[in-house]
Structures are given as C-alpha cells and as structure tokens.
Amino acid sequence: VSWERVPGFVSDQTAYGEATVIVERVRLREAALHLRDVEGFNFLSDVATADYLGWGEPSVAGYWGSAGGRDTNSPGSWGHSRLPASRPKRFSVSYHLLSIPSAARLRLQIWFDDGEPVPSVVSVWPTADWHEREGYDLMGIVFEGHPNLTRILLDEDWEGHPLRKDYPIGGEPVRFSGME
Amino acid sequence: VTATSSQAPASFGAPIYEGSRIPQPIPTILQVPPELRETDDILTVNFGPNHPSTHGVLRLVVDLDGERVVGIRAVIGYLHTGFEKNMEQKSYWKAITYPERIDYLSFQQNELVFVLAIEKLLGVEPPPKAVWMRTLMSELARIHSHLVWLGTTGLELGAISMFWYCFRERDLVLDLFEMVTGVRMHTRYFQAGGLAEDIPPGFADECRRFVDVMDQRVDEYEALFSHNPIFLERTKGIGLLSAADAIALGQSGPMLRSSGVDWDLRKAQPYLAYPEVEFDVPVYPEGDVYARYKVHMDEMRQSARIVQQCLDGMPEGPWIVDDRKIVLPPRAELHTSMESLIHHFKLVTEGYRVPEGEVYVTIESARGEMGCYLVSDGGPRPWRVHFRAPSFVALEATATCLTDALIADMIAVAASLDPVMGDVDR
Numbered sequence: 001v002s003w004e005r006v007p008g009f010v011s012d013q014t015a016y017g018e019a020t021v022i023v024e025r026v027r028l029r030e031a032a033l034h035l036r037d038v039e040g041f042n043f044l045s046d047v048a049t050a051d052y053l054g055w056g057e058p059s060v061a062g063y064w065g066s067a068g069g070r071d072t073n074s075p076g077s078w079g080h081s082r083l084p085a086s087r088p089k090r091f092s093v094s095y096h097l098l099s100i101p102s103a104a105r106l107r108l109q110i111w112f113d114d115g116e117p118v119p120s121v122v123s124v125w126p127t128a129d130w131h132e133r134e135g136y137d138l139m140g141i142v143f144e145g146h147p148n149l150t151r152i153l154l155d156e157d158w159e160g161h162p163l164r165k166d167y168p169i170g171g172e173p174v175r176f177s178g179m180e
Numbered sequence: 181v182t183a184t185s186s187q188a189p190a191s192f193g194a195p196i197y198e199g200s201r202i203p204q205p206i207p208t209i210l211q212v213p214p215e216l217r218e219t220d221d222i223l224t225v226n227f228g229p230n231h232p233s234t235h236g237v238l239r240l241v242v243d244l245d246g247e248r249v250v251g252i253r254a255v256i257g258y259l260h261t262g263f264e265k266n267m268e269q270k271s272y273w274k275a276i277t278y279p280e281r282i283d284y285l286s287f288q289q290n291e292l293v294f295v296l297a298i299e300k301l302l303g304v305e306p307p308p309k310a311v312w313m314r315t316l317m318s319e320l321a322r323i324h325s326h327l328v329w330l331g332t333t334g335l336e337l338g339a340i341s342m343f344w345y346c347f348r349e350r351d352l353v354l355d356l357f358e359m360v361t362g363v364r365m366h367t368r369y370f371q372a373g374g375l376a377e378d379i380p381p382g383f384a385d386e387c388r389r390f391v392d393v394m395d396q397r398v399d400e401y402e403a404l405f406s407h408n409p410i411f412l413e414r415t416k417g418i419g420l421l422s423a424a425d426a427i428a429l430g431q432s433g434p435m436l437r438s439s440g441v442d443w444d445l446r447k448a449q450p451y452l453a454y455p456e457v458e459f460d461v462p463v464y465p466e467g468d469v470y471a472r473y474k475v476h477m478d479e480m481r482q483s484a485r486i487v488q489q490c491l492d493g494m495p496e497g498p499w500i501v502d503d504r505k506i507v508l509p510p511r512a513e514l515h516t517s518m519e520s521l522i523h524h525f526k527l528v529t530e531g532y533r534v535p536e537g538e539v540y541v542t543i544e545s546a547r548g549e550m551g552c553y554l555v556s557d558g559g560p561r562p563w564r565v566h567f568r569a570p571s572f573v574a575l576e577a578t579a580t581c582l583t584d585a586l587i588a589d590m591i592a593v594a595a596s597l598d599p600v601m602g603d604v605d606r
Contacts, residue, residue, distance in 0.1 A: 018539060018540060042428075043427055045540075045542065046566070050555055050563070051564070052563075056557060094538070094553065096553070101443065101448070103449050107540060125428065126207035126208075127207075127429050127573060130208060130573070148209065152257060153256065153606075154260065169266075
C-alpha cells in the first residue's frame with residue numbers, strides 16, 4: 001500500500017508490523033478527512049502524544065550512551081547499547097486509526113516543536129474531543145479549532161503539563177505544619 | 181460554553197452525518213438550547229463526584245427542565261494518579277504492576293496489553309502454555325469485571341439482592357486468582373516472556389467446578405432481571421446510541437456490540453489462543469441500556485465456555501521463555517551458578533533493555549478496545565507509555581446517550597457505560 005496520495009504526505013514506514021504515515025502538521029485535517037472518507041478509517045482508536053526532549057542524551061537519571069556503543073567505563077552506567085536514532089522535532093502526536101470492519105490499522109503521525117499548534121480533528125472523528133483535551137492537559141499541546149480546549153484530568157488552575165520531560169517528578173509543593 | 185476559536189472548521193455546527201444524535205459543536209457536552217436558557221426554570225444539579233450511584237468519582241453536571249435532562253457535562257479527573265508519568269521512571273520489569281491498578285476490575289487484561297507491547301518490541305514469543313493460561317486468566321477477568329458491573333448496576337437501579345449474588349460468584353473468581361498467583365487482585369502474573377509461575381496442581385479441578393456452576397448462575401441472574409417489569413421499564417429504549425454514532429464516538433466492546441456492530445478484537449484481529457477456541461460474539465441492535473445488559477450476560481456465558489476450552493486444551497511444557505537476558509533464572513540455580521546470580525542481580529537492579537521503537541497494541545478487554553502505546557529508546561525504562569482506556573472513551577458518549585432523557589435515566593445510562601474511574605482518569 002502506498003500512502004503517497006495522503007494530503008501533506010512526508011514519509012511512511014512499517015516497523016514491528018505497524019504502518020506509520022507521517023504528514024505535515026498544517027495539513028493534518030485534510031489528511032484525516034482523506035483517510036476517513038477514501039481509505040475507510042472510520043474509527044479513531046487513540047491520540048497518543050510523546051515528548052522527545054532529551055532523547056538519547058545523558059540525563060540526570062543515569063542514562064549514558066555513545067554512538068559506538070555503551071561506555072562501560074563510566075561509573076554506574078545504565079547505558080544504551082547504542083544511541084537511538086534522532087527524532088525530527090520535539091513532539092509527536094500519533095493518531096491510531098482503525099477501519100471497521102476490515103480491521104486495518106494505521107498510525108497517522110505529525111512532528112512539531114513547542115508552541116506550534118496542531119489542527120484539531122474533532123470535526124473528523126468526534127471521539128478526538130477528550131483525547132485532544134488530555135493531550136493539552138498533560139502534554140501542553142494546543143489543538144487549534146478544538147471547540148472546548150480546557151484541562152480535563154487536572155485542576156483548572158494547575159501549572160505546567162506533567163507528561164513533558166522537563167516537568168519534575170515530585171514537583172508539587174508540599175505544605176508542612178508550622179509553615180504559615 | 182461556546183467555540184473558543186474563530187478558526188473552527190466550517191463543518192462545525194452541522195451534524196457530521198444525517199441522523200446523528202451527537203451534540204454540536206462539542207461532541208461530549210449537551211448544551212441547554214438558547215430558547216430554554218432564558219427561562220428561570222432551568223435547575224443545574226451537581227451530581228457527584230461522591231454519590232452512591234455514580235459508579236465511582238464521576239461528576240455529572242446536569243441542567244434540568246423539570247424531570248427532563250436538557251444539558252449534561254461529565255467532569256472527570258478526580259482519580260488521576262499519573263500512572264503514565266510514573267511508569268517512565270520504572271524499569272519495564274517494575275512497571276508491569278502499574279497498568280493493573282488503572283482498571284482495577286479487569287486487571288489481568290491491562291497487565292496483558294502492556295506485557296504484549298513489551299514482547300512485541302523484544303520480539304519474544306511466549307510458550308504455548310503461557311499463551312493458553314493468559315487466555316484463560318483474561319476470560320476469568322472478564323467474568324469478574326462483568327459480575328461487578330451487573331451487581332453495581334443492579335444496586336443503582338434498586339435491585340440490592342443482585343449485588344450479593346454477583347459478589348458471591350466474584351469471590352469464587354478471586355479464589356481462583358489467589359490459588360494461581362497468591363493474591364486476589366492486582367496479581368502481576370504475566371511476565372514479559374510468559375507467566376510468573378507454573379499453574380498450581382489442582383487448579384484445573386477448582387476452575388472446572390466454577391465453570392460448571394457459572395452457566396446456571398447466569399440463568400439465575402437473568403431470571404431476576406430479564407422479566408422484571410421495573411428493570412425492563414428502566415432499561416428498554418433508554419440511552420439510545422446508534423451504530424454510526426457509536427463508531428464516530430470511538431465506542432468499543434459491549435457498547436459497540438449493543439449498538440448492532442459485530443466487532444470483537446478477539447475475532448477481528450486474533451491474538452493469544454482465541455483463534456483456537458470456539459465462542460460467539462453477542463450482538464444486539466437496539467443500542468439501549470437493556471441491550472448492553474444482554475451483551476454483558478451473554479459474554480459471561482461465552483467467557484465460561486472459553487475457560488472450559490482452555491482447561492481442556494492447556495498444553496504441557498514450560499510457562500516462560502528460557503532467555504536469561506529477560507527472564508529471572510530459577511530460584512534453585514542461584515545457590516549453585518554464578519552466572520544465574522549475576523543475571524538475577526542485573527535483571528532486578530537494572531532491568532532488561534528493550535529495542536528502540538514504538539508500538540501500539542490493542543486487546544479486547546472487558547470494556548472494549550484497550551490499547552497501549554509504548555515508545556522505547558533502547559534503554560531499560562519506557563520512554564513513553566500511553567493507555568487507550570475504554571472507559572475514558574465510553575464516558576464521551578454520556579451526552580449523546582442522554583439526549584431527550586429523564587433524570588432517572590441518567591443513573592441507568594451512566595451505569596450502562598460501565599466506567600471504571602481508575603481507567604478513566606489513570
């Protein structure tokens with residue numbers, strides 16, 4: 001199957017038996033409509049976001065890697081066996097599509113940097129409503145054209161987006177007694 | 181609430197297809213019509229998050245015109261615990277315990293989807309005995325989950341005795357889990373590569389005893405409900421969801437099958453030992469609460485049937501792969517083999533490394549399509565884990581199901597969506 005007819009087509013690949021089509025961020029909605037109406041992907045299973053900040057770089061938690069292989073001489077090395085392939089941008093959003101009843105699956109993916117808005121697909125698959133709100137809430141991705149882009153799982157006055165890689169674990173301030 | 185962006189696509193405001201009941205412009209919120217908004221008869225009621233009949237910490241904000249629901253909005257997040265963030269900090273080995281706690285009624289299946297995702301990246305094929313035992317445990321988990329659903333739904337509709345009968349059988353399932361794994365809930369029985377332990381002697385007999393009574397017990401439940409005029413009155417024709425709306429809203433599992441869509445991942449994209457066992461997929465076209473009840477009842481019977489076949493067909497042999505880079509060495513070897521000791525130490529402290537890549541694995545859980553998106557950077561901990569929670573998606577249908585409904589229907593509809601709030605909020 002060739003996906004080159006998908007509007008905004010950038011590249012496609014198959015890994016672990018799963019097909020992925022990467023499209024331009026700005027033409028996402030066109031691509032979604034094409035896949036729904038022409039290719040028959042009538043079911044949006046999931047919208048999965050990912051943050052690749054610090055991907056393949058040594059980090060505070062003890063990841064060390066080198067292009068030639070793991071540096072076994074570095075103390076306490078929890079190394080990669082090799083460095084992972086670099087990613088084009090910081091964020092990705094993967095739309096996992098399913099076609100009922102043919103059972104075909106496809107991952108529609110876009111890549112973008114912080115601050116770049118993503119076109120909403122709520123008007124294509126209404127189920128995207130809460131998935132996109134979750135992506136906004138936990139990952140700080142702005143879905144342009146979403147009819148109700150508010151926080152969904154966290155409080156309305158929550159600061160930050162916890163699933164970002166620069167959001168610290170235990171970052172919530174704790175009040176102790178006697179600290180008035 | 182109005183559309184926040186002026187760049188909203190032109191198709192907003194019009195239904196995406198003829199005859200759709202999905203509210204516009206926000207598919208998950210039923211808004212009070214403008215002509216009603218002016219009158220002062222509209223009463224806004226905050227239902228939950230702590231209410232005995234909301235199935236957990238679900239909050240529904242309802243606008244009422246007398247007894248009629250004219251606006252509804254589901255508010256979630258009261259049980260958000262950040263599982264996905266936490267799992268990024270754990271080695272895969274330790275992270276397996278997390279997904280079980282997400283959906284605490286069908287824990288085996290959540291564990292399964294995560295383990296299958298790890299195995300897909302690792303390229304590991306578990307031995308046949310593990311595959312069959314996983315199938316068996318998944319179906320027991322489905323029975324367990326459906327029993328709790330039926331019991332609590334009955335409770336919420338005023339049928340208290342059903343709750344006791346369901347929990348009687350649920351206890352039998354938990355006894356079986358305890359026998360196999362040592363714990364009643366959150367068993368952590370599935371490992372990457374197979375099972376944590378062999379099936380204990382005597383399990384097959386105990387399990388057969390349970391399966392033998394289960395069919396008859398489902399008949400007893402049906403005798404209590406299927407001809408009960410109060411139950412029929414409160415469920416038939418209530419909470420309608422058409423097949424097209426169900427697909428557009430991403431509904432899956434019993435929700436989809438009760439709207440007349442013959443769709444079951446166990447048949448459509450066979451995994452585990454499902455291609456080798458015989459079972460039927462119940463489909464009801466009505467799309468109301470009663471159809472969802474019927475699907476749950478039939479599925480319990482079919483699950484018992486699958487468990488029976490798994491017991492008959494259970495292969496002999498190892499229960500986990502023999503790969504010391506992934507699987508803990510047998511306990512006895514630690515006293516005599518230096519290599520085993522090193523492997524044990526490395527696996528427990530550092531964990532196994534999972535090849536770089538991203539996978540999306542889906543299974544048919546008790547609530548529908550349970551998905552796991554897993555990204556690995558080649559290290560011993562997941563870079564990103566995301567779960568497609570079927571309850572989260574099911575709650576998106578609240579507004580559609582409650583279009584033109586009465587306040588009393590709200591309880592029946594919320595229960596029929598089968599939300600497990602741990603699964604919704606993660």
